[in-house]
Amino acid sequence: xxxxxxxxxxxxxxxxxxxxxxxxxxxxxxxxxxxxxxxxxxxxxxxxxxxxxxxxxxxxxxxxxxxxxxxxxxxxxxxxxxxxxxxxxxxxxxxxxxxxxxxxxxxxxxxxxxxxxxxxxxxxxxxxxxxxxxxxxxxxxxxxxxxxxxxxxxxxxxxxxxxxxxxxxxxxxxxxx
Numbered sequence: 001x002x003x004x005x006x007x008x009x010x011x012x013x014x015x016x017x018x019x020x021x022x023x024x025x026x027x028x029x030x031x032x033x034x035x036x037x038x039x040x041x042x043x044x045x046x047x048x049x050x051x052x053x054x055x056x057x058x059x060x061x062x063x064x065x066x067x068x069x070x071x072x073x074x075x076x077x078x079x080x081x082x083x084x085x086x087x088x089x090x091x092x093x094x095x096x097x098x099x100x101x102x103x104x105x106x107x108x109x110x111x112x113x114x115x116x117x118x119x120x121x122x123x124x125x126x127x128x129x130x131x132x133x134x135x136x137x138x139x140x141x142x143x144x145x146x147x148x149x150x151x152x153x154x155x156x157x158x159x160x161x162x163x164x165x166x167x168x169x170x171x172x173x174x175x176x177x
Contacts, residue, residue, distance in 0.1 A: 023073060030142035032142075033151060045120050049101070051116055052115075053112040053115060056155055094122050101120075137155070137156055139153070
C-alpha cells in the first residue's frame with residue numbers, strides 16, 4: 001500500500017535530484033497542497049503511469065520558470081521580462097517531467113511492482129484547469145526555486161480499483177447499432 005508519506009518522500013527526492021543534477025538549481029519543498037488553484041497562465045506536463053498500479057504524474061509551472069529551466073538545461077541566456085514559450089522550452093519541460101516522474105516511478109516500484117511511463121504531453125495556455133480521475137491515491141507538492149513556485153502531482157491506484165472509476169466514452173462510428 002502507498003500512503004501519502006511515501007509519495008511525499010518519493011516526489012521530494014526525485015524533484016530535488018533532477019533539479020540539482022540536471023539544472024544546477026536548488027529546490028525548496030514548500031509543502032503539500034490541499035486544493036490546487038488554476039493559474040492565469042501556465043504549463044502542465046503529464047506522464048501516464050501503467051502496470052499493476054496506474055495513474056499519472058504532473059509537473060505544473062509558470063512560463064517564467066519554464067523559460068528559466070530551458071535556459072539552464074540548454075546553456076543559453078535567460079531573457080528577463082516576458083518569457084517566450086517555444087518548441088525548445090516545451091521540450092525541456094517535457095524532459096524534466098519525464099526525469100522526475102521516471103525517478104518517482106523507480107522509487108515506488110518496490111511497493112507497486114514494475115511500472116511503465118508514457119511519453120510526456122505538455123499543455124501551455126491560459127485559464128485552464130485539469131484534474132485526475134477520482135479514486136487515485138495522490139499528493140500535490142509545492143516547491144520553490146529561483147523565486148518561482150511550481151507543483152509536482154502524483155496520483156496512483158491499483159489497476160483492479162481503476163476499473164470502478166473509469167467511464168465509458170462512446171466513439172462515433174464504433175457504437176453498436
